[in-house]
Amino acid sequence: MPSTLLERVTTIAHTPSEIGQASSWVTGQAAQAHYNMLAGTGCKAVVVSKEYASELGSVADKLADLMVIVRDASYEDWLASFPDTVIDLDDVFIIRHSAGTTGKAKGIAYTHRAWMNTTRDWFYMLPPVQRGDKCLHVGPISHGSGYLFLPLWLAGGCNLLDRKFDAGDFVGRIARDEIGWFFAVPTMIADIVESVGGKPQTLPSLKAVMISGAPISVRTALAGHEVFGDTLFQMYGQTEAVPVSFMGSKEWFSQVPGSDPVRAAGRLMPFAELEIRDTDNNPLPIGAEGEIAIRCDGQMTGIWGDPELSERRLRDGWVLTGDIGRLDRNGYLYVVDRVDDMIVSGGFNIWPAELEQAIGTLPEVREVVVFGVPHDKWGEAPLAVVVTAAGADIDQSTVIQACVRLLGSYKKPHSVVFRDSALPRSPVGKIQRKVLREPYWTGEERRVGGA
Secondary structure, three states, X not given: OOHHHHHHHHOOEEOHHHHOOOOOXXXXXXXXXXXXXXXXXXXXXXXXXXXXXXXXXXXXXXXXXXEEEEEXXXXXXXXXXXXXXXXXXXXXXXXXXXXXXXXXXXXXXXXXXXXXXHHHHHOOOOOOOOOOOEEEEOOOOOXXXXXXXXXXXXXXXXEEXXXXXXXXXXHHHHHHHOXXXXXXXXXXXXXXXXXXXXXXXXXXXXXXXXXXXXOOOHHHHHHHHHHHHHHEEEEEEEOOEEEEXXXXXXXXXXXXXXXXXXXXXXXXXXXXXXXXXXXXXXXXXXXXXXXXXXXXXXXXXXXXXXXXXXXXXXXOOEEEEEEEEEEOOOOEEEEEEEOOOOEEEOOEEEXXXXXXXXXXXXXXXXXXXXXXXXXXXXXXXXXXXXXXXXXXXXXXXXXXXXXXXXXXXXXXXXXXXXXXXXXXXXXXXXXXXXXXHHHHHOOOOOOOOOO
């Protein structure tokens, strides 16, 4: 950051005492997450709305050089006072955070060039944006919805940000404000369908409903198509490389000999490459299951500050996704499992280790393992298997509330199973999570839940 900008920043920066005391929620896991991201990227200044400034109090205490810029009535004029800055297309533009293998967020670095390619590719197969079109963001723009922000803005559209998702009034909101675009994870589609009783809606302004973030079940996809018609689009990718596969409604809900599009995650896009790899990182033939490897023009340059993880995830320019899938002869991708144990519940990534650590703080718990099981609404939800200490008196509510207190409500287990015998272990002493998980997925098409 140029020194002149630093000087200007300090004129409206706020000290921790000016920000106010952080809430009890922020002083725990959430504050640690903020700290990890800000410290890990060497952040010099953070911009925050006035109503959320208190959430950075304890973080600013730990980062003495961090300047907290509160957006108040003077912010826009202050920002406009700076001269234009010339940048290089290969300079880093953004660092987006995604969950790491231990639950700690990892920074995914994009250059200006890569991000503009991502912007192009997200809209390559979507209806064109016209001046004045509106995109409604009801999910965080740090998640999938944020990929629609810049394309709408560049094309002369308008981005509307809501504080929260309200399924009951959502269709009315689209109609009243003539919304043309919105991003949704599958659980949002399911909630909207329920709110309108599954009946088709007349929404002449709506151009595209972009669905991603988690697998979508056939039932939810068909119901969403009934409600929204041919405005549904689906894509697959990761924060590290996106988008890679894509399809619109007319293809998604069509009959294709040799394929089953309604169960697919789209078809390979232009500007992207995709292979299915074996455990030795060799390409597998069509129809075989293996790890999905992807490469596209809009992908990360690496994982910020972690060359070792970058080397593991990037192989000769290809991103190894950790997802298990297969390709059919028509180019449709099917995501069937994950190499790792991450739980995707309602579009949010939940790492079992986080819950296990939280539950393990309870003195009545001897050992615990957490894994995802099918769930009608969320696609999948965490289940905790707890081995209790001798003579312990503990119930499900105690375990769930421990997770709510330490991690937040959306990361709590949906259910808890208690046992007094040790968990199964491998020959090297590791708990065999998949042995415990497998019975819950018997009869399911894939070992990854769709909402």
